[in-house]
Amino acid sequence: MTESIPQIKQSLMEHGYIADEGLCAAIFVARSLDRPLLIEGAAGVGKTQIAKTMAEVLGRPLVRLQCHVGIDETRALCEWNYQKQLLAIQAHASGTGAAGGADAIMESIFSEAFLLERPLLRSIRSEEPVVLLIDELDKTDEEFEAFLLELLAEYQVTIPEIGTIRAVSKPFTVLTSNGARPLSDALRRRCAYAWLDYPDTEKEIAILKTRFPGAEELLVRDVAEAVAELRAQPRIMKKPSIAESIDWLAALEALGAKRLGRLETEATISAVLKGRADIEEGLSPKPVE
Amino acid sequence: MNKGIVTENLVVFFGNLREGGLLIGPSETADAIAFISAAGLSDRPTVRTGLRAMLAKSRKEQAVFDAAFDTFFVGAETMETRQREILDKASRRQERIETGRDALERYEVSEELAEAFASATEERKEWLKNMLDYAQDGNRNLPLMEAYLKKIASGWLSEEGGVGLEQPDGQDDSLLHKSFASITEEEIPQALRLVEALVRRILLASERRYRRNGRRGMPDLRQTIHRSLRTGGVPLSPAYKKRPRSSRRIVVLCDVSESMVRFSEFALTFITALSRRDGKLRAFIFSEGLAAIGTEDLTHFEKNVHESGLWRRGTDIGGALGALLAERPPAIDAQTLLLVLSDAKTVNRPLAEEMLHEVGSHTREILWLNPERQFSAFAERIATKYAAEHVTMLRCSSIEELARACASAL
Known part of the structure; x- marks a missing residue:
């Protein structure tokens, strides 16, 4: 074990990622026990970003497997x-x-010379250890999830024509899921687990300040409070994510706004709410003055 | 740190977690002990978050873990407070027992009975004394009577201590199984989100069923041979058949009488989302008349119904089916799956039956989604009499039943 939970938190912060204790503890557990890290949460709360930031923190290349319906070993492992x-x-x-x-x-x-390497195989055959991101695992089917178990637990894969290939270096693996379908217990028990929720206002302010160090203090607070209010409205179907609050602040900055008033809100609300009904609902309450 | 005691405590704690439904096997136990050995026990938040990341693998499990952890691992101060509370409680109980025994000194009573007597109302005290007198006559089955009184006393003590099971927090589940009529105005956004999530799940499952047969469909030999001509007969680029497109058309007929408008909104949202892939959906609303309605944006469904002039009018299924048949260009044909969203409470039932028969002969299938838990006599009649004519009536009183019906039909 090379780091502690506060050290992880500090390193992530230095690379622009504000993480809470729960997430840092999960990373600590995953690193200490050589386990994959499974992160669940709503869309846009920073699940994918944590893998990218960990790659920067650890100074490793990021190998990404973007999952989708119908993905199989020929797309994920090798062909x-x-x-x-x-x-x-x-x-x-x-x-x-x-x-x-x-x-x-x-x-x-049927030798390795005729094998096309895909992300999973690349991640375990790399001489240099990598960060492996298996993004949106919930979009795959159960068979693919079962296929991953050998890699996640043993850091090895079996190709029938060749045999078992063991990892040259163990990747730090991050799996993300939006909960489109429940993942199996077999997979969950092999991972350290973290749930990412929408940040509270203070954390959101810290994130926005990290991204826009020169932004007006009051404007940042206005945006964070308005986003929190929008998330709390039950009638808004697609809750604004962190990425959208960053976009909103970027749009306001581009407009040269100093505070978030009615006019600024109307001009830029489409950066944070996506959908006609949500925009109408979002504009109906009094915006932060 | 005494490793033996730590391990022993952890094993007991894991037992509590298992009782809470967490899957804790030997490997998790070994991992947790390795983690504690590495991270130490001095920092409580670290132990808590670390063990939680390792042992709780969903949000629900995290809540179970937190509750179990807070109950099990307590600081010295909390431990002292708890001990004091336990001692206080025991001493209060002893006082009650003594008071009860003093009052019932001429009877031989158990501690439980004496305690129950001391805390009972005057009326109950009187009743208990009468029962004890009755039991002491010697003519009755004394052990049986004592057991009976003990049971009664235990009930009184439970009332006293407020013993009861906590209601599980199953809000999402309850909404899933709640009848459409009882979904409140405040719950509608949450219910619509639930509908969205179910649609995603159904679409994902249906996509998987198709993909399971092969990533790119069946090999297309004709195309493969044709392509191979470019490479001297060597099939370098094999071709695969594309997913067959359904030629089916879907027409939805939504009853928008006052009691049906909410169900129609939910069901139409479901059907529209599920059939979006095929893009051959038309929707109509009806009460005493019929009007076409767009399905691109259903967020203002209720407002559109109000503006259509069909709101708060009686239901005439026969008239609506007749108007549907008369639509030009034809709304229905032999490839059409007609979905009727109605509770079958209609005026002019003979006409409704006649038109159902007529429409049935023009369409491939009629699927009737009925939100009533208990079908009316007319609905039962349709369900049985017209089953042979490709009319299927399904009970859809909750979101869960609606999802199941739509998933199987679409």
Whole structure:
């Protein structure tokens, strides 16, 4: 174990990420026990950003696997280079390829030279340890989740034609989920867990100040308080995320606003609320003066 | 730090967590002990957040963990306070027992009975004394009578101490199973969010079912051979069949009488979101007349209903089906799945039956989503009589039932 929870918090802050104790403790546990870190929470609360920031903190390259419906091991782990295999077979048939019989060519085209490396394989074959981000895992199906278990628990993968490939260096793995479907207990129990919620006003102010060090103090507070108020309104369907409050402040800065008044709100509300009904609802209460 | 005691305490704590529903296996136990050994026990917040990250793997589990941790790991001051409270409680109980025994000195009573007597109302005291006199006559089954009185006394003490189970916090679940009629105005945004989440889940599941058959569909041999001509007959770029597009059209007929408008809004939101992929949806609202309604933006559904002139009018299903048949260009054809959102409480039932038969012969299938928990006699009649004519009536009294019906139909 090389760091403590306060040290993690400090390092993240130095790289522009304001983290709470719970998240820092989860990172500490994940690092201490060589476990993947599973982060759940609403969209836009900084789940993906934590992997990027950890890559900066640890000075490692970030390898990202963006999950989606229908993703399988050929997209995530590796795929046989079909075209290269065909060309090798053609070359062999015409007598211009490598020497040997049918068995030799069969063995040859199912070797690592014919393998196209995808993010998971790249992350464990890298000489230099990396940060592996498996983003939006909840978009995948259960089979893919089960396939990941071997990698997450043992840091190895098994390719039937080649055998088991063990990690050259252990990646620091971050998995994120928006909760579109519940993840299995088998996966959860292999991970350190953190839930990220929307930040409170003071934390939001700290985040905004980190991003816009030169912004007007009062304007930053206005934005943070207005965003908190919008999030608290039950009729707003798509709650504003941290990224959207940053966008809102950026829009206000671009307009040269000093405070968030009615006019400024009307001009820039589309940066924070997405959808006609939400905008109407957001504009109905009195904005922060 | 005495490692033996720490391990022993942790094992008891893990037992409490297991009782709370957390899955704590030997590997989690070993991890936790390794963590404590590394991080130490001196900093309570660190131990708490560290163990929570390791052992609680969802938001719900985190809440269970926090409660269990706060109860189990307490500081010296809290421990002393608790001990004092326990001693105070015990001494108050002893006082009550003695008071009860003094009052009932001519009877041989248990501690529990004496305590219950001391804290009972005058009326109950009188009743208990009568019962004890009755039991002491010697003519009755004394052990049985004592057991009976003990049970009564235990009940009184429970009332006294307010013993009871806490209501679980199942707000989301309750909304899922709540009838549409009882969803309050304040709960509507939350219910609509629930509908959105369910739609996402259903779409994801249906997409997975399709993808499971193969990432890119079945191989398209014709296209593959055609492409291979460019590379001297070598099939370098295999082609795969695309997902077959459904030729089905969906028409939704929404009853917007006063009691039905909320159900129609929820159901139409569901159906629109689920059928968005196919893009062949048309919706109509009806009461005593029929009007087409756009499905691009349903946020103002209720307002649109008010403006349509159909609000607070009677329900005429037969008339609405007749008007639907008369639509030009035709709204329904042999490829149409007609979804009727109504409780089947209509005027002119013979006409409704006649038109249902007529519309049924023009469409592929009619699916009737009925929000009533108990079907009316007319609804039962439709459900049974027209089942053979491709009319299926499904009970959709809650969001959960509606989701299930829509998932299977769409």
